[in-house]
Amino acid sequence: MSYQPFTEQTVVEHVRQLGYLQDGIAECEEIGDGNLNLVFRIRQGEQRLIVKQALPYAKVVGESWPLTLERAWIEQLALREFANVAPRFVPDVLGSDRTLAYTILEDLSDYEIVRTGYLKGESYPELARHVGEFLGETLFATSDYAAGPIAKKRIERDYYNPELCDITEKLIFTDPFKDAESNNIEAALREDVERLWQDQALKVEVTKLKVGFVTKHEALLHGDLHTGSIFATQQETKIIDPEFAFYGPFGFDLGQIIAHLTLSTFYDPFKRFERFTDVLTVWETFEKTFRANFERAVEPFNTDGFVDELLRTIFSDTIGYAGCELIRRAVGLAGVADLETLPEATRLERKRDALALGTALIKERHSVESIDDLVTLLSGVRV
Amino acid sequence: MSYQPFTEQTVVEHVRQLGYLQDGIAECEEIGDGNLNLVFRIRQGEQRLIVKQALPYAKVVGESWPLTLERAWIEQLALREFANVAPRFVPDVLGSDRTLAYTILEDLSDYEIVRTGYLKGESYPELARHVGEFLGETLFATSDYAAGPIAKKRIERDYYNPELCDITEKLIFTDPFKDAESNNIEAALREDVERLWQDQALKVEVTKLKVGFVTKHEALLHGDLHTGSIFATQQETKIIDPEFAFYGPFGFDLGQIIAHLTLSTFYDPFKRFERFTDVLTVWETFEKTFRANFERAVEPFNTDGFVDELLRTIFSDTIGYAGCELIRRAVGLAGVADLETLPEATRLERKRDALALGTALIKERHSVESIDDLVTLLSGVRV
Numbered sequence: 001m002s003y004q005p006f007t008e009q010t011v012v013e014h015v016r017q018l019g020y021l022q023d024g025i026a027e028c029e030e031i032g033d034g035n036l037n038l039v040f041r042i043r044q045g046e047q048r049l050i051v052k053q054a055l056p057y058a059k060v061v062g063e064s065w066p067l068t069l070e071r072a073w074i075e076q077l078a079l080r081e082f083a084n085v086a087p088r089f090v091p092d093v094l095g096s097d098r099t100l101a102y103t104i105l106e107d108l109s110d111y112e113i114v115r116t117g118y119l120k121g122e123s124y125p126e127l128a129r130h131v132g133e134f135l136g137e138t139l140f141a142t143s144d145y146a147a148g149p150i151a152k153k154r155i156e157r158d159y160y161n162p163e164l165c166d167i168t169e170k171l172i173f174t175d176p177f178k179d180a181e182s183n184n185i186e187a188a189l190r191e192d193v194e195r196l197w198q199d200q201a202l203k204v205e206v207t208k209l210k211v212g213f214v215t216k217h218e219a220l221l222h223g224d225l226h227t228g229s230i231f232a233t234q235q236e237t238k239i240i241d242p243e244f245a246f247y248g249p250f251g252f253d254l255g256q257i258i259a260h261l262t263l264s265t266f267y268d269p270f271k272r273f274e275r276f277t278d279v280l281t282v283w284e285t286f287e288k289t290f291r292a293n294f295e296r297a298v299e300p301f302n303t304d305g306f307v308d309e310l311l312r313t314i315f316s317d318t319i320g321y322a323g324c325e326l327i328r329r330a331v332g333l334a335g336v337a338d339l340e341t342l343p344e345a346t347r348l349e350r351k352r353d354a355l356a357l358g359t360a361l362i363k364e365r366h367s368v369e370s371i372d373d374l375v376t377l378l379s380g381v382r383v
Numbered sequence: 384m385s386y387q388p389f390t391e392q393t394v395v396e397h398v399r400q401l402g403y404l405q406d407g408i409a410e411c412e413e414i415g416d417g418n419l420n421l422v423f424r425i426r427q428g429e430q431r432l433i434v435k436q437a438l439p440y441a442k443v444v445g446e447s448w449p450l451t452l453e454r455a456w457i458e459q460l461a462l463r464e465f466a467n468v469a470p471r472f473v474p475d476v477l478g479s480d481r482t483l484a485y486t487i488l489e490d491l492s493d494y495e496i497v498r499t500g501y502l503k504g505e506s507y508p509e510l511a512r513h514v515g516e517f518l519g520e521t522l523f524a525t526s527d528y529a530a531g532p533i534a535k536k537r538i539e540r541d542y543y544n545p546e547l548c549d550i551t552e553k554l555i556f557t558d559p560f561k562d563a564e565s566n567n568i569e570a571a572l573r574e575d576v577e578r579l580w581q582d583q584a585l586k587v588e589v590t591k592l593k594v595g596f597v598t599k600h601e602a603l604l605h606g607d608l609h610t611g612s613i614f615a616t617q618q619e620t621k622i623i624d625p626e627f628a629f630y631g632p633f634g635f636d637l638g639q640i641i642a643h644l645t646l647s648t649f650y651d652p653f654k655r656f657e658r659f660t661d662v663l664t665v666w667e668t669f670e671k672t673f674r675a676n677f678e679r680a681v682e683p684f685n686t687d688g689f690v691d692e693l694l695r696t697i698f699s700d701t702i703g704y705a706g707c708e709l710i711r712r713a714v715g716l717a718g719v720a721d722l723e724t725l726p727e728a729t730r731l732e733r734k735r736d737a738l739a740l741g742t743a744l745i746k747e748r749h750s751v752e753s754i755d756d757l758v759t760l761l762s763g764v765r766v
Contacts, residue, residue, distance in 0.1 A: 149548065150545045150549050200687055200688060203683070203687075207684060208689070211693075216598055218598050300590050305583060306590045
């Protein structure tokens with residue numbers, strides 16, 4: 001069967017043929033935003049399914065460009081890989097088809113997208129611990145340290161994801177630092193952004209972080225781990241949508257989530273203590289989990305003292321990538337509701353904060369000594 | 384046709400069928416050492432060919448283990464890739480077959496293997512400049528900086544070479560630093576080597592260099608660039624045998640060739656000035672070629688000042704990998720004639736020098752400021 005997008009009718013027929021539904025009526029609703037994927041919620045009695053199907057193009061702010069369907073295959077591969085070591089933190093994958101570019105997933109209707117919850121003033125008390133644990137498990141398990149280089153290279157080969165990586169590479173590391181068409185710069189912010197573009201030392205550091213992104217094949221990353229890629233309840237956390245998954249630097253996912261926890265405080269300053277405590281908890285839980293796993297690292301990576309040096313590098317990378325993400329969300333193509341829904345004066349102030357804080361994180365990443373120092377730096381921004 | 388090793392008869396028949404030979408008598412001689420590959424030299428009138436065929440096992444010091452035939456495919460792919468930008472420095476590839484695991488190559492009978500020439504007291508006045516240029520061209524051309532990350536990822540995917548990389552990873556970075564069966568330690572050297580094994584700081588640094596080898600996918604490397612992998616005449620230089628080719632750190636090939644130029648002075652101290660000048664020339668030519676190519680680096684890698692920082696990292700990696708290679712050749716599985724053919728007392732002294740110098744290079748690689756300082760360090764060893 002060749003690829004074609006499902007309709008609410010054809011998807012029900014298809015999953016019925018696969019045995020997921022009985023004869024008789026099934027409810028089906030397309031609930032995606034239609035920019036990249038179709039998302040169908042199907043219900044029949046107790047049975048509840050999600051079918052997520054990739055579209056052969058991406059739409060962002062009115063623009064549309066072709067985008068490989070292979071990302072659906074990579075996404076389900078990554079979910080299965082993560083489930084090997086952290087099944088609690090990803091949705092169950094019930095089925096997938098490479099040609100039709102769909103994945104059948106556990107329905108998480110009882111959960112809420114974390115960014116949406118945050119905008120409503122919600123808190124997720126287990127979130128930070130869960131994300132830290134997820135990263136400590138999956139980043140270790142897919143690295144050379146767990147499996148040894150031969151096994152790792154075999155896994156790694158499945159995660160070549162050039163088109164999706166290219167989006168990240170352009171939108172995070174390149175376009176925000178020059179006068180690119182893709183940028184979305186508010187007129188009142190133009191002067192601040194132009195100052196950024198003249199900061200040669202900053203641009204060299206961003207280039208080094210981009211080089212890390214494209215050359216350091218350390219572990220299987222989610223690749224897009226912001227608060228919109230996490231479903232949560234008060235007790236549970238599910239990481240979704242790893243279509244940007246690839247082998248990259250340990251610090252990238254960590255940096256992204258820390259940046260988005262920070263951005264959420266720009267929207268809701270009353271949550272500063274809670275969210276910065278979450279930043280601390282994400283890192284500390286990651287580090288603890290990663291160190292515990294490292295007890296069974298293969299030689300010679302189990303050399304005494306090596307893991308300490310490794311964690312120092314992961315930490316400075318994390319800070320640098322968090323900085324890039326803050327800047328990108330203030331000036332780049334993909335804005336976030338945390339900033340965009342603020343009233344104008346506040347919004348401009350917060351975007352300036354994002355630029356200043358992002359710059360500081362990138363430039364000072366090697367001299368931040370501890371997670372406490374990082375939290376001090378993050379929370380030092382006036383609000 | 385399924386794989387089987389050629390004989391002197393069947394290989395002539397095979398290449399005749401492919402149209403490389405006329406009817407009538409052709410001379411054929413197997414000239415390989417039989418450890419990893421069969422190498423047939425075929426002559427008929429003006430026609431001269433080499434057919435190199437991989438054997439499905441490796442033999443080293445009496446041991447034999449299975450080894451993927453895929454390495455023949457990777458070798459010819461790499462030779463063709465190198466020929467795109469540095470055709471003068473590799474043999475012409477006339478044909479290849481993935482199943483039969485052979486490559487048909489230009490015959491280089493007028494050339495000599497550099498290590499063999501060095502042992503006879505030969506000099507190759509163009510060698511260092513050619514090797515520097517070869518590395519400056521090929522390392523740049525296969526990097527993210529030349530092709531952009533999408534094109535680079537597509538090339539990179541062909542060079543997954545886990546089995547061959549595993550040999551390097553074990554024999555260079557792991558086994559020499561512990562009491563491994565594969566080591567070949569002279570009894571009189573045992574005490575020195577045991578001191579090395581107790582040097583925890585050294586072992587952490589070697590582990591970091593191994594991590595670079597397995598995670599930094601910077602450029603297509605030759606992967607085994609010692610003086611036995613280079614054919615030369617007084618005027619010409621040909622890099623051969625890239626069956627260990629893979630995407631790795633820029634500094635690895637550079638470090639290997641510098642280590643082997645240094646080892647050649649351990650055999651023949653009268654050539655010290657010449658060979659250390661060669662070390663200088665290899666680096667300086669590499670840097671000059673790489674910088675010139677970098678003028679056309681894709682953005683944002685063309686950011687002012689970035690290439691200087693990159694070259695600093697390449698330089699310290701180079702020094703570290705040279706150090707690992709020196710240690711490995713003194714205590715590991717694969718000895719080199721430069722050391723092994725020396726009379727016992729001298730040999731032990733030189734091996735101790737290799738251990739001391741290797742250790743210094745690894746530990747001090749970040750504080751060596753320039754190629755002149757490196758040459759001073761290399762030549763500081765008493766002889």
